[in-house]
Amino acid sequence: MEAFFYQVLSGLATGGIYASLALALVMIYNATHLVNFAQGEMAMFSTYIAWTLINAGMPYWAAFFLTVAISFAGGVVIERVVIRPFERQDAVLAVVTVFIGLLLILNSVAGWIYEYTLKVFPSPFPETSYFGGMLNGHQLGLFGVTFVTLILVYLFFRFTPLGLAMRAAAQNPESSRLVGIRVSWMLALGWGLAGAIGAVAGMMIAPIVYLDPSMMTGVLNYGFAAALLGGISNPWGAVLGGFIVGVLENLMGDYVVGTELKLTVALVIIVGVLVLKPSGLFGKTLVTRV
Amino acid sequence: MAAILEVKDLHAFYGPTHVLHGLNFGIEPGGITTLLGANGAGKTTTLRAVCGMVTTRGHVTFEGQALTGKATEDIVRRGIAHVPEGRGTFADLTVEENLRLGAYTRKDKGNITGDFDRVYRYFPTLKERSKQQAGTLSGGEQQMLAVARALMMRPRLLLLDEPSFGLAPMIVQDIFNILRTINREEKVAMLLVEQNASLALNIADHAYLLETGRVMISGTSDVIKNDDSVRRSYLGY
Numbered sequence: 437m438e439a440f441f442y443q444v445l446s447g448l449a450t451g452g453i454y455a456s457l458a459l460a461l462v463m464i465y466n467a468t469h470l471v472n473f474a475q476g477e478m479a480m481f482s483t484y485i486a487w488t489l490i491n492a493g494m495p496y497w498a499a500f501f502l503t504v505a506i507s508f509a510g511g512v513v514i515e516r517v518v519i520r521p522f523e524r525q526d527a528v529l530a531v532v533t534v535f536i537g538l539l540l541i542l543n544s545v546a547g548w549i550y551e552y553t554l555k556v557f558p559s560p561f562p563e564t565s566y567f568g569g570m571l572n573g574h575q576l577g578l579f580g581v582t583f584v585t586l587i588l589v590y591l592f593f594r595f596t597p598l599g600l601a602m603r604a605a606a607q608n609p610e611s612s613r614l615v616g617i618r619v620s621w622m623l624a625l626g627w628g629l630a631g632a633i634g635a636v637a638g639m640m641i642a643p644i645v646y647l648d649p650s651m652m653t654g655v656l657n658y659g660f661a662a663a664l665l666g667g668i669s670n671p672w673g674a675v676l677g678g679f680i681v682g683v684l685e686n687l688m689g690d691y692v693v694g695t696e697l698k699l700t701v702a703l704v705i706i707v708g709v710l711v712l713k714p715s716g717l718f719g720k721t722l723v724t725r726v
Numbered sequence: 727m728a729a730i731l732e733v734k735d736l737h738a739f740y741g742p743t744h745v746l747h748g749l750n751f752g753i754e755p756g757g758i759t760t761l762l763g764a765n766g767a768g769k770t771t772t773l774r775a776v777c778g779m780v781t782t783r784g785h786v787t788f789e790g791q792a793l794t795g796k797a798t799e800d801i802v803r804r805g806i807a808h809v810p811e812g813r814g815t816f817a818d819l820t821v822e823e824n825l826r827l828g829a830y831t832r833k834d835k836g837n838i839t840g841d842f843d844r845v846y847r848y849f850p851t852l853k854e855r856s857k858q859q860a861g862t863l864s865g866g867e868q869q870m871l872a873v874a875r876a877l878m879m880r881p882r883l884l885l886l887d888e889p890s891f892g893l894a895p896m897i898v899q900d901i902f903n904i905l906r907t908i909n910r911e912e913k914v915a916m917l918l919v920e921q922n923a924s925l926a927l928n929i930a931d932h933a934y935l936l937e938t939g940r941v942m943i944s945g946t947s948d949v950i951k952n953d954d955s956v957r958r959s960y961l962g963y
Contacts, residue, residue: 597830604816604827611814613798614777614807615879616831 449575451682452582457659458674474538476652482635511631557642667719736784763936807876817861828878866897
């Protein structure tokens with residue numbers, strides 16, 4: 437029974453990472469109606485920036501917040517430079533190609549600058565264990581950081597004029613222009629937020645999986661599964677999906693399929709959701725009148 | 727009186743399709759002007775052209791400043807509010823959030839609370855439903871919300887695209903009465919596009935009749951009402 441609780445708790449902790457990554461995916465999905473395949477690599481690259489800053493002698497939390505800021509700016513720049521040219525056209529395939537291009541470029545550039553060897557990324561949290569050894573300090577800390585991030589995002593969208601304008605722009609671009617919202621910039625801000633949230637996820641997962649250019653490949657799969665499970669258009673669904681996938685991954689890995697096949701769980705969830713309930717648990721069913 | 731909106735030789739295009747063929751008209755400050763015409767005459771396109779939502783050629787001037795080639799969000803920031811065809815409310819947002827978005831570009835944030843009271847006075851049902859999602863409102867209430875959201879911008883020109891569309895006659899009468907009150911109390915000029923010509927002519931001071939993207943007849947509402955061809959084709963008596 438103790439092992440079961442252990443799996444659930446640590447599943448919730450990693451689930452937090454999936455939740456933030458899923459949330460980043462939703463940000464961009466709501467702006468472009470496409471899934472950003474490069475989200476994981478953006479997070480990985482941000483983590484390398486943090487690693488560089490920390491190695492240069494910067495205190496952890498200063499590096500943390502500076503990285504979040506840089507990643508926000510990076511997200512905005514990516515949107516302005518490579519996504520914006522396709523904004524007005526219905527060029528789904530072109531944008532998807534850009535996403536994959538970004539993935540490859542970020543991956544190769546990271547490998548070129550930092551090499552492909554594993555690097556140790558520090559955790560700011562103590563190594564003591566809690567709950568009778570069930571959770572270590574980092575797991576508890578990452579849960580806290582994720583939680584704070586999600587709350588901040590919620591407060592931003594719910595209570596600030598800019599958050600409201602971003603929600604409006606995602607929902608109805610034409611009406612948004614008619615009330616004077618600069619829709620195009622709202623999309624760029626969405627990319628910035630996705631970059632910043634992804635950076636938090638990357639810095640929190642890196643102490644667990646070690647830092648290397650492919651560190652997010654597996655994690656992104658869980659993020660996709662989380663976003664799809666919760667409903668890719670619904671931020672809160674995606675967050676809940678993250679926690680569900682985290683717990684499910686652990687339980688399935690321990691009791692059903694074995695650790696080696698854990699990633700398969702994510703893929704089974706993706707396929708299962710797409711087949712059985714494409715809009716996810718809490719997503720909105722898209723109805724088009726013809 | 728100098729026109730608040732002046733349209734000269736306006737052409738509009740949807741892709742290769744030429745929809746407006748050199749429109750000329752003007753709107754007086756504080757007055758209500760209506761554009762009449764059959765389906766496909768170019769009424770909606772004219773409103774969209776004023777707001778930079780279609781490709782255009784020609785001249786549109788608002789309070790002496792050229793609007794041609796400007797982005798929609800910059801045009802509306804100058805004091806033109808557009809209530810689009812199909813109302814364009816944000817269905818997933820609450821009534822209050824919709825109204826708040828109407829005030830999004832306002833610089834005088836301190837007066838916005840007063841404006842909530844002001845639009846709720848015109849449309850009391852919106853106050854009762856302020857926490858409700860806009861998508862759950864009836865058609866008439868959504869139209870009221872669309873007008874109310876436009877008023878939150880404190881516009882000097884209000885473009886209205888078929889406010890009667892899909893609504894029961896009694897509700898339409900209500901909305902038109904409120905529009906007239908708003909026009910009188912706030913001195914906001916209105917450009918009204920309407921299928922229902924008799925309704926529009928009753929409220930408007932001035933009317934233009936469009937046919938296939940051109941102005942055919944123009945004049946005061948009383949003159950147009952008594953024009954034989956208009957009566958036969960659009961008023962049905």
